[in-house]
Amino acid sequence: MKFVDQTRIFLKSGPGGNGCVSFRREKYVEFGGPNGGDGGKGGDVVIEAVTGLNTLVDYRYKRHYKAPKGQHGMGKNMTGASGEDLVMKVPVGTQVFDEDMEFMIADLVKVGDRVVLAKGGDGGLGNTHFKSSTNRAPRRTTPGGEGEEMWVVLRLKLIADAGLLGLPNAGKSTFLSAVSRARPKIADYPFTTIRPQLGVVGVGQNEFVMADIPGLIEGASEGVGLGHRFLGHIERCGVLLHLIDATEEDVVASYETIMAEVENYGGDLTGKPMIVGLNKCDAVSDDDLHEKRLALTDAAARPVMVLSGATGEGVKEVLSALWDVVKQDIAQRAVEEERPEDDQGSETAGEWSPI
Numbered sequence: 001m002k003f004v005d006q007t008r009i010f011l012k013s014g015p016g017g018n019g020c021v022s023f024r025r026e027k028y029v030e031f032g033g034p035n036g037g038d039g040g041k042g043g044d045v046v047i048e049a050v051t052g053l054n055t056l057v058d059y060r061y062k063r064h065y066k067a068p069k070g071q072h073g074m075g076k077n078m079t080g081a082s083g084e085d086l087v088m089k090v091p092v093g094t095q096v097f098d099e100d101m102e103f104m105i106a107d108l109v110k111v112g113d114r115v116v117l118a119k120g121g122d123g124g125l126g127n128t129h130f131k132s133s134t135n136r137a138p139r140r141t142t143p144g145g146e147g148e149e150m151w152v153v154l155r156l157k158l159i160a161d162a163g164l165l166g167l168p169n170a171g172k173s174t175f176l177s178a179v180s181r182a183r184p185k186i187a188d189y190p191f192t193t194i195r196p197q198l199g200v201v202g203v204g205q206n207e208f209v210m211a212d213i214p215g216l217i218e219g220a221s222e223g224v225g226l227g228h229r230f231l232g233h234i235e236r237c238g239v240l241l242h243l244i245d246a247t248e249e250d251v252v253a254s255y256e257t258i259m260a261e262v263e264n265y266g267g268d269l270t271g272k273p274m275i276v277g278l279n280k281c282d283a284v285s286d287d288d289l290h291e292k293r294l295a296l297t298d299a300a301a302r303p304v305m306v307l308s309g310a311t312g313e314g315v316k317e318v319l320s321a322l323w324d325v326v327k328q329d330i331a332q333r334a335v336e337e338e339r340p341e342d343d344q345g346s347e348t349a350g351e352w353s354p355i
Contacts, residue, residue, distance in 0.1 A: 003195040004057040005156040005233070008099070014042030014067040014083035016121035016144025019129075022075035023137065033136065035077045036127040039144045040070030042120030043083030049108035053091040054198070056156050067118070070144060073126045083120060093159045093236065099151040109159070109236075117152065121145030155232070158196055160211035161326045163234030165262070166243040167254055168215030171279040173197070175243065175309035176212045179319060184212060196233045203323040208330075210322075211237065216261045231265045238329025239322055240272050243279045244296060246306075251278065251292045252299040273325045276300045277318055282308040 017039025024032040045067050065088065071080030096106040096117065106115040122145040130138035164172040173184040180199030197212040213230040234240060242258060244251050255276070262269050278296060281289055289306065297304045305321065307314030 003055050004060045005055070005196075006153065006229075007056050007059045008063070008151060008153050009059050010064045010149070010151050011045045011118050012064075012066045012149040013045050013086075013118035013120040013147035014069040015147045016040065016042045016123040017070035017072040017080035018143045019124035019126040019141035020073035020075060021127045021139050021141055024076075034127040034131050034138055035075055036141060037073035037075070037078040037080065038126050038129075039073045039123035040080035040082040041123050042070045042144065042147050043067030044085045044116050044120045045088070045118040045148075046085050046114055046116050047088045047090055047094070047096060047106065047108065049092045049094060049111055049113045050089045051092070051111050053089065054158070056090065056094070056154050059088075059090075059154060067120060067147065069147070070120070070123050072144075073124070073141075077126070077128055080123060082123070085120075090154065091156055093157045095155045095157060097153040097155060099153065101153055105152065118148040118150060121147045157235055158198060158211055158233040159209070160198060160234065160237050161208035161239070161329065162201070162210045162322050163237035163240050164210065164212045164243060165234070165240050165258055165274075166215060166279075167217060167245065167258065170215065170243045170245045170254075171309045172212050172215070172243055175241075175279065175307075175315070176210060178309045178312065178315060180210065182212075196230060201319060201322075203319050206323060206327070208323065208326045210241075216258055231262065231269060235268055237272065239325040240269070240274045241318065241322060242274055242276045244276065246278045246280045246284045246289060246292060251296050255296060255299055274302070275305065275318065275321050275325075276302060277305045277307050277314075279307055279309060281306045281313060282311045 019039050020036035022036040024035045045065065065086060067086035068083035070083045073080050090108065092108060092111055094108050095104055097104050105117065124142040124144040127138045127141050130140045164176065166172050173186050176182050176184055176197060176199045177186065179201045182197050182199030184197040199210050200207055201210050211234055213233055244254050248254050276296065278293055293304050293306060305314060305318050307318050309315065
């Protein structure tokens with residue numbers, strides 16, 4: 001299935017049905033009068049986060065969505081049927097923006113989150129509503145309300161606990177395949193990974209979700225390579241694992257290239273906890289590895305872990321370090337979800353400090 005993480009669609013809710021002009025005329029019935037029913041309400045356009053989806057491909061090729069309209073009122077004070085709501089099912093992590101991407105309308109982060117994007121028009125009033133002591137036979141009704149219409153942009157940001165960063169061929173896909181059942185494509189040419197991958201990683205009796213994104217290169221923020229839009233898929237992660245290829249001549253330059261692109265992207269990535277790993281340690285000599293680790297430690301101003309996704313060396317230690325941060329993030333999010341909305345708005349959540 002093709003992976004689509006952003007698309008632009010047109011939405012229109014259903015218009016309401018018109019009110020009805022009708023009079024009761026029955027033989028041998030002493031009292032007649034108006035009995036026109038109201039029109040039915042138009043259907044709403046609702047977006048809902050569901051399980052089992054991980055792409056917006058369903059909204060890539062069909063761009064226009066219209067909810068059913070309400071039926072007109074009828075005689076005998078019968079109200080027209082309301083139009084059914086149009087429920088658009090999207091993956092968890094989908095964000096809805098206005099047409100110009102200036103503000104976010106909704107952010108669906110949990111299964112079952114629902115938001116009404118376009119409200120259906122109200123039904124019109126039948127002539128029964130307008131009868132009075134001075135107007136026994138009103139012929140006045142009101143039309144049904146018009147439906148709302150808009151263009152919106154759907155953008156998917158995958159839900160993961162940990163995210164992988166690095167240059168192309170830094171060994172991210174190899175690492176993900178080694179620690180999970182995910183089977184991303186692995187090859188020796190740049191940009192083997194062209195779409196995000198998710199894998200469930202086990203650490204003892206615990207599990208967390210890890211996301212791998214396409215590699216970044218210098219100038220990605222300006223559209224070079226595959227660009228840097230894929231960074232949005234690790235914005236929700238609690239910790240980042242920055243993998244550096246130990247076979248590179250200048251590992252410090254590799255680290256600084258990625259950090260510069262992360263800085264240019266903005267968002268919340270710069271303040272997230274980060275673990276730096278020197279990958280492919282099995283492919284270099286011990287002396288060379290030691291020198292590169294010292295240089296990278298000075299440049300990153302944090303400890304550097306050594307590992308090899310191919311042989312498994314150092315992988316358990318890296319996973320343990322990731323889980324230590326992930327479990328803290330999970331606990332903090334659980335507290336924030338239980339906290340009343342008023343408290344969340346009045347208090348500032350604590351920020352993670354980089355590892």
